[in-house]
Amino acid sequence: MAYRETEKMRQRKAQARQKIIESTWECVADGGFQSARVTRIAGLAGVATGTIYRHFESREDLFAEIFRLATQREVDKVAEALAITGNAVQRLDHALRHFAQRALKGPMKAWALIAEPVDPKVEEERLAYRRAYANLFEQAIRDGIAEGTIPDQNTRLAATCLVGAISEALVGPLSPTQTSELPDNDNNDNELVDTIVCFCLRGLTGTRS
Known part of the structure; x- marks a missing residue:
């Protein structure tokens, strides 16, 4: 039986x-x-x-699953942040700011998801989710071009640049060796977030938001 x-x-x-x-x-x-x-x-x-x-099946498979679940939560948060009322530039400002602030509030979690050296299976997931973020930003940029708040440009490349810029800008501040040496200072975090968002939006629009 x-x-x-x-x-x-x-x-x-x-x-x-x-x-x-x-x-x-x-x-x-x-x-x-x-x-x-x-x-x-x-x-x-x-x-x-x-x-x-x-x-x-393996430790790597477990880590890949953890990465998928954790990063999907962050992608969903960005999607929620982009869904606010406003023009595309305002929505992108809100989403980029939200992304950076969440990362700085949970630096070890964000470091693990954004920059920590990981196994190849996890790195594959990281690349897939970078594309997921880019897809969200690309749609917002398309909306901005259609409504006239963002000049015409290659939306796929522009969205990829946004993901790269915000991720790279956060690598240093999120690094365990640096966060352990820096005081907990909301003013420093706010300045960092403002600078990142300003840089990204200038790149998109040619003007400061």
């Missing part, structure tokens, strides 16, 4: 998988992907190390 998994067992497996995911993200949020050791994850999740590999 063939083995049939019961609903209770499926729920138990789903709960174990979710706990592994939550524990992994807890490790990443605390010290980046480098601190997310399988033994530590298993301990936090309350499962055996072998249980992790029953849900994920």
Whole structure:
């Protein structure tokens, strides 16, 4: 007689998988992907190390899943920020500012998602989500060109430049070696965000927003 998994067992497996995911993200949020050791994850999740590999083929597969889930949340936040009432420049200002502010409020999480050296599978996910951000920005730029608030230009390249500019500008401030040495100063963060957003919008419009 063939083995049939019961609903209770499926729920138990789903709960174990979710706990592994939550524990992994807890490790990443605390010290980046480098601190997310399988033994530590298993301990936090309350499962055996072998249980992790029953849900994920490898450590890299687990990390790729964590990256997908965490970054999708950030992409969704950018989409929400772009959905405000206003012209395209105002919406892009709001979205870029929101992105940078969220990153600076959770520097270790943002560092892990934006710049931390990672395995190839995770890097593939990073590239895919950079394209996701660019897609959102590209549509907003198209809207701006249509309404006359943004001059005509290559929207795909412009959107890619926005993603690159804001990501690169945040690498230094988010770096664990730098954040550990700098005082917690909202004024510094506000100045940084203002400078990044100003640079991006000048590049798009040729004028300061």
